[in-house]
Amino acid sequence: MKRIYLDHAATTPVDPEVLEAMLPYYVESFGNPSSIHSFGRETRKALDQARATVAKEIGAAEPSEIIFTGSGSESDNMAIKGVALSYREKGDHIITSAIEHHAVFDTCKFLEKQGFKVTYLPVNGEGLVNPADLKQALTDKTILVTIMHANNEVGTIQPIAEIAKILKERKILFHTDAVQTTGSIPVDVHELGVDLLSLAAHKFYGPKGVGVLYARKGIRLTPVIHGGAQERNRRAGTENIAGIVGLAKALELANQKLPETSKSLTELRDYLIDNVLQKFEYVRLNGHRTRRLPGNANFSFEFIEGESLLLNLDLKGIAASSGSACTSGSLEPSHVLLGMGICHEIAHGSLRLTLGKSTTKEEIDYVLEVLPEIVNKLRAMSPLYNNPQRKECASCTLTK
Numbered sequence: 073m074k075r076i077y078l079d080h081a082a083t084t085p086v087d088p089e090v091l092e093a094m095l096p097y098y099v100e101s102f103g104n105p106s107s108i109h110s111f112g113r114e115t116r117k118a119l120d121q122a123r124a125t126v127a128k129e130i131g132a133a134e135p136s137e138i139i140f141t142g143s144g145s146e147s148d149n150m151a152i153k154g155v156a157l158s159y160r161e162k163g164d165h166i167i168t169s170a171i172e173h174h175a176v177f178d179t180c181k182f183l184e185k186q187g188f189k190v191t192y193l194p195v196n197g198e199g200l201v202n203p204a205d206l207k208q209a210l211t212d213k214t215i216l217v218t219i220m221h222a223n224n225e226v227g228t229i230q231p232i233a234e235i236a237k238i239l240k241e242r243k244i245l246f247h248t249d250a251v252q253t254t255g256s257i258p259v260d261v262h263e264l265g266v267d268l269l270s271l272a273a274h275k276f277y278g279p280k281g282v283g284v285l286y287a288r289k290g291i292r293l294t295p296v297i298h299g300g301a302q303e304r305n306r307r308a309g310t311e312n313i314a315g316i317v318g319l320a321k322a323l324e325l326a327n328q329k330l331p332e333t334s335k336s337l338t339e340l341r342d343y344l345i346d347n348v349l350q351k352f353e354y355v356r357l358n359g360h361r362t363r364r365l366p367g368n369a370n371f372s373f374e375f376i377e378g379e380s381l382l383l384n385l386d387l388k389g390i391a392a393s394s395g396s397a398c399t400s401g402s403l404e405p406s407h408v409l410l411g412m413g414i415c416h417e418i419a420h421g422s423l424r425l426t427l428g429k430s431t432t433k434e435e436i437d438y439v440l441e442v443l444p445e446i447v448n449k450l451r452a453m454s455p456l457y458n459n460p461q462r463k464e465c466a467s468c469t470l471t472k
């Protein structure tokens with residue numbers, strides 16, 4: 073059976089050109105970049121080049137502002153814990169949003185247990201943070217604000233530059249999780265005005281297990297991983313050279329093709345969204361209609377369990393998700409949808425389809441063909457749907 077992959081927000085395949093750039097660093101050029109000899113110098117050079125490339129691609133002032141990590145999650149942990157521990161004398165207050173990825177959310181929860189105070193800013197029904205709420209939440213003890221560039225479940229893009237302006241005036245550090253946006257929409261640390269930024273290669277056709285934390289020069293960061301002097305004493309461990317080379321190559325390629333890919337993905341996404349909203353009753357689009365990631369479509373189907381929907385789609389060869397890959401398997405509905413004010417029943421019926429550069433119109437047409445069969449079949453089994461008095465959920469009347 074033909075398989076259709078519509079879960080690009082969870083991960084992407086490695087681009088063959090990226091793999092080609094990586095391969096020499098497994099067998100031929102395997103030296104430890106910390107070694108003095110020629111083997112070490114060879115990989116040191118590759119490491120320096122990759123760092124310079126990443127700095128250039130995200131608009132960093134200096135390569136030394138690029139820290140290679142083991143994942144997007146690690147970058148988020150390092151930014152938040154690193155700043156919290158380094159600036160503790162200055163203050164103990166952190167501000168974040170209610171819909172962050174667990175790598176940020178759970179790190180904030182952990183710091184609360186260590187005595188820090190955390191404010192979780194609300195979002196509106198479309199998943200947007202209001203900069204006025206942020207202004208109100210600031211205190212003279214606020215040391216860090218961490219708000220994601222775009223949400224991984226519903227795709228809403230936050231007003232990062234606007235928030236940055238508020239924080240710059242008050243000299244409060246600003247971190248953004250740009251794991252979903254890098255390679256997908258323009259990401260430039262100066263245009264965004266952020267001090268720290270996380271990204272991960274496997275979300276833009278690079279390898280898994282390698283990420284970057286951008287940290288503006290002069291920012292103190294207590295390491296999360298202690299040991300060797302790698303990454304200027306900020307992250308110990310022999311560097312993942314092949315992965316780092318792959319990350320730099322993937323970022324270069326993604327940015328080169330970004331305008332083109334973003335345009336075609338947006339068109340295909342809108343085609344999918346328009347058709348789904350037209351074809352079904354009791355369905356909503358989660359997230360903002362236009363201010364969203366080019367490849368993201370997220371729907372809630374009333375009177376249906378998201379998990380059954382996913383299993384049925386999988387039987388038809390379609391790989392989708394009900395939210396983030398990290399929370400599937402748990403019965404709790406997504407904190408993102410709940411945070412947006414969507415009620416439990418509807419949050420349970422959510423379906424995330426995330427398109428990638430290989431997605432075709434034929435694939436989307438196939439989804440549009442099989443989805444009604446599945447939705448009708450599941451609704452036919454639903455006692456709620458068959459109740460003659462069934463009503464559309466009144467508390468969350470979202471985009472329709």
Ligand SMILES: *Cc1c(COP(=O)(O)O)cnc(C)c1O
Pocket residue numbers: 081082142143144145146148173175220222223224249250251252272274275281283
């Ligand atoms: C995928 C993702 C992460 C985690 O990145 P990993 O490399 O999988 O650890 C963090 N934040 C967002 C928004 C993501 O989409």
